[in-house]
Each structure stands twice: as structure tokens, then as C-alpha cells.
Amino acid sequence: MNTLMDTKELLSPVWTHLTQINAVRGKGIYIYDEAGEEYMDFTSGIGVTNTGHCHPKVVQAIQDQSQELIFGQMNCVIPSKTVELAEKLNELLPNPLNRFFFSNSGSEATEACVKLAKQYTGRQNVIVMQGSFHGRTHLTMAMTTSKTVYRYKYQPLPSGIFVTPFPNHFQYGWTEDQAIDFAIKQLDLVFRGQSAPDETAAIIIEPVLGEGGYVPAPKRYLQHLRKVCDEHGILLIIDEVQSGFGRTGTFFCFEQSDVVPDILVMAKGLGSGMPISGIASTEKIMKKWVPGTHGGTYGGGSVISMAAALATIDTIKEENILENVRQRSHQLIEGLKKLQQQYPMIGDVRGRGLMVATEFINEDGTPSPELAKKVLTECVNNKLLMLACGSYANVIRWIPPLVVNEAQIEQALRIFENALAEAI
Numbered sequence: 001m002n003t004l005m006d007t008k009e010l011l012s013p014v015w016t017h018l019t020q021i022n023a024v025r026g027k028g029i030y031i032y033d034e035a036g037e038e039y040m041d042f043t044s045g046i047g048v049t050n051t052g053h054c055h056p057k058v059v060q061a062i063q064d065q066s067q068e069l070i071f072g073q074m075n076c077v078i079p080s081k082t083v084e085l086a087e088k089l090n091e092l093l094p095n096p097l098n099r100f101f102f103s104n105s106g107s108e109a110t111e112a113c114v115k116l117a118k119q120y121t122g123r124q125n126v127i128v129m130q131g132s133f134h135g136r137t138h139l140t141m142a143m144t145t146s147k148t149v150y151r152y153k154y155q156p157l158p159s160g161i162f163v164t165p166f167p168n169h170f171q172y173g174w175t176e177d178q179a180i181d182f183a184i185k186q187l188d189l190v191f192r193g194q195s196a197p198d199e200t201a202a203i204i205i206e207p208v209l210g211e212g213g214y215v216p217a218p219k220r221y222l223q224h225l226r227k228v229c230d231e232h233g234i235l236l237i238i239d240e241v242q243s244g245f246g247r248t249g250t251f252f253c254f255e256q257s258d259v260v261p262d263i264l265v266m267a268k269g270l271g272s273g274m275p276i277s278g279i280a281s282t283e284k285i286m287k288k289w290v291p292g293t294h295g296g297t298y299g300g301g302s303v304i305s306m307a308a309a310l311a312t313i314d315t316i317k318e319e320n321i322l323e324n325v326r327q328r329s330h331q332l333i334e335g336l337k338k339l340q341q342q343y344p345m346i347g348d349v350r351g352r353g354l355m356v357a358t359e360f361i362n363e364d365g366t367p368s369p370e371l372a373k374k375v376l377t378e379c380v381n382n383k384l385l386m387l388a389c390g391s392y393a394n395v396i397r398w399i400p401p402l403v404v405n406e407a408q409i410e411q412a413l414r415i416f417e418n419a420l421a422e423a424i
């Protein structure tokens with residue numbers, strides 16, 4: 001054994017690391033390194049640790065379940081915790097979304113819903129939004145258009161994926177209405193020039209564009225998608241992998257738009273860190289999924305993940321976390337808007353709940369990844385962990401665990417303000 005080697009080198013370089021922190025412990029919004037140094041985790045694993053790191057109720061559920069049953073092979077038995085989770089999600093979701101399929105990651109769940117949409121409609125094509133992120137598998141890479149690095153040197157990717165603009169009004173320098181009208185027109189042109197409606201199985205959208213820059217989808221656009229899908233028998237898929245489980249101030253972000261999808265994709269925040277994802281759909285659609293044509297070893301069978309998900313949902317309800325999200329969101333957005341007045345490099349402050357963006361621009365209004373990077377580096381150096389996003393990498397995202405309190409938001413804003421002052 002090579003004992004002289006830095007053991008971190010054993011890890012593949014394909015993982016890029018924002019920091020070299022050796023994380024050994026987590027509690028609430030904090031992560032601790034080997035030396036006991038404390039870091040504010042405003043990344044939440046991009047929407048994973050919504051209940052905070054190691055929430056006692058989630059930890060207890062994992063411990064209890066591990067002594068009862070860790071795994072049950074779905075082709076052979078039906079673990080009762082898996083049924084319990086379906087029941088709990090059924091209570092949470094609007095009536096037509098009452099059938100469930102579980103898997104391990106967001107990518108897998110997205111793959112699953114495309115397979116389901118193809119079988120249900122008998123059609124092959126999928127329309128995705130410009131700036132989307134749906135995963136890292138070959139199919140979901142083809143559905144991901146936020147950054148070329150996610151697809152770099154992986155061609156050929158599966159065919160049948162067509163891209164339509166997302167109504168990102170700040171990016172175009174337009175009003176929201178102008179951006180929506182443009183996106184509606186362009187979708188019509190996609191139908192006319194690329195994927196005929198009767199060849200289109202599904203349209204998929206993130207209700208807040210995630211990796212593409214934390215841009216909420218306007219209600220009018222979502223409602224238009226619902227109308228178009230109904231007219232043409234296309235399934236509307238809403239990917240709430242990042243925005244789900246309280247992140248935007250409601251259990252799911254789609255609740256804020258009066259639009260119910262045909263298929264809902266969920267992952268990340270569902271398990272508080274245990275790998276679990278799922279899709280919810282209607283009885284009519286799920287019935288058409290030919291038995292045996294999809295599955296996987298761990299999906300539905302990894303019972304500890306089911307127990308963690310049950311405890312996560314209970315915790316969000318019992319601790320009134322949604323109300324905390326709404327209050328902290330208001331505080332955060334107000335604080336950032338004040339800073340925007342002082343620092344014109346912040347071109348835009350936007351978001352829903354605790355999925356908030358600060359977009360950095362140069363004096364001429366063009367995207368500034370350089371400024372975003374400077375500010376981000378300064379924040380991280382001051383133990384506030386944050387991540388960038390956006391096709392130009394010029395957006396800093398604010399995604400603390402949903403249990404963050406008032407004083408912690410204030411502290412994060414202070415660190416950010418100092419970082420802005422350092423960056424100019």
C-alpha cells in the first residue's frame with residue numbers, strides 16, 4: 001500500500017471541489033472539519049439537506065429502521081415502508097398524482113419519467129428548456145442544456161430531444177411579459193420546425209430553473225405549457241428535484257402556479273441525504289407502464305431511504321418549516337435588494353423561498369463570472385459555503401437548509417457584504 005500518497009488523490013479528478021475542507025460532521029446549517037472549524041453551509045447539497053444536517057428525527061428514523069429491515073427486493077416483496085411513503089406522498093399531492101415509482105437519484109427519476117411518457121403516449125420526442133439541468137446519465141445529459149461541460153466529449157447522446165427557450169427576462173433585458181411572449185412563440189416554432197406535437201411525448205420544465213441560473217418560471221408560461229400539453233396529448237413533466245420539499249416555501253413549487261403536472265419528479269430534499277428519488281403520476285398514465293419494462297435494485301427496496309423520507313416529510317410539517325422558509329426568504333431577499341442598491345455589480349436579485357439568486361454583471365450589463373467568482377471565493381474564505389450557477393457562471397445561489405434562523409441569515413448577509421466590498 002502506498003502510504004506516502006495524499007489519500008485525497010485516490011478520488012477521481014472528475015469531482016471538482018470548491019474547497020479542500022475535510023467534512024467530518026454536520027449539524028443544522030453547519031458543517032465541521034477535522035479541526036472542528038465551523039462552516040455555514042449555504043449550499044444544502046443543492047437542495048438535499050432541507051431539514052438541516054443530521055436532523056435528530058431523521059437520524060432516529062434511520063437508526064430505528066436499520067435494526068428492522070435495510071433492504072427488500074421489490075421484485076420479490078413489498079417493503080411496508082415503501083407503501084407508507086407512497087401513502088404519505090399521496091396525502092401531500094393533489095388528487096390526480098396518486099401513483100408512485102421510487103429510484104435513487106434525480107437523474108434516474110428523470111430517465112424513468114421519460115420512459116413512462118414514451119410508453120404512455122407511444123411518441124418518441126421530448127422538449128426541454130434552454131438552461132435546463134436534468135442529470136448526468138446519457139439520456140438526461142441530452143436533456144441538459146445549462147452548460148456544455150455537463151455534456152463535454154460525450155456525444156453521441158440519445159436523439160429525440162429538442163430545446164425551446166425559457167422565459168428568462170433578465171438575460172434578454174426584457175420585461176417578463178416580453179420574455180413569456182417570446183418563449184410561447186418559440187415553442188410554437190419548435191412544434192412547426194423540429195418536433196410535431198403528435199410526435200412529442202413530453203415537455204419537461206424546472207419550476208425554478210436550477211443550474212441554469214435560479215430563474216423562477218413565470219406562472220403564465222407554466223399555464224401556457226399546461227394548455228398546449230392538454231391540446232396535443234403531450235405530458236407535462238415538472239422536475240422538482242431541486243425545488244421540492246419546502247425549498248420554495250410550499251411543499252412543491254408547482255403549487256404556486258395552479259398548474260398540476262402529469263408527472264412530477266422528486267429527489268434530493270426527499271431523503272435529507274439518503275439516496276432516494278421518485279416520480280408521481282396519475283393512475284391512468286401509470287397503468288400504461290408495461291410491467292417489467294423498468295425497475296432497479298435499490299429503488300423502493302432501500303428501506304432506510306424510505307424511513308428517512310418519511311421522517312423528512314414529518315419534520316417539515318411538524319416543525320412548521322414552510323413558514324420559516326417564507327419568513328427567512330423575505331428577510332434574505334430584502335437584505336440582498338438593499339445591497340443591490342449599493343453595489344450595481346448585483347444586476348438581479350430573484351428567487352422563490354430559499355432558492356434565491358444574486359446575478360453579477362459588468363458595468364455594461366454583460367454577465368460577470370469574474371465578479372461572481374471573486375465574491376464567492378471571499379465568502380468561502382470566511383466560512384460561508386455557497387455555489388455559483390447559470391450558463392455564464394455569474395449567479396451566486398442562496399440555498400441554506402430550511403431550518404436557518406434570522407441571526408444566521410444576518411450573519412451570512414454580513415459576510416457577503418464584506419465580500420462585495422473586497423471584490424470591487
Ligand code: PMP
Nearest residue numbers: 105106107133134135210241242
Ligand atoms: N434535476 C434537477 C433539476 C437537478 O437539479 C438535478 C441535480 N442537480 C438533477 C435532476 C439530477 O439529480 P441527481 O444529481 O440526483 O442525479
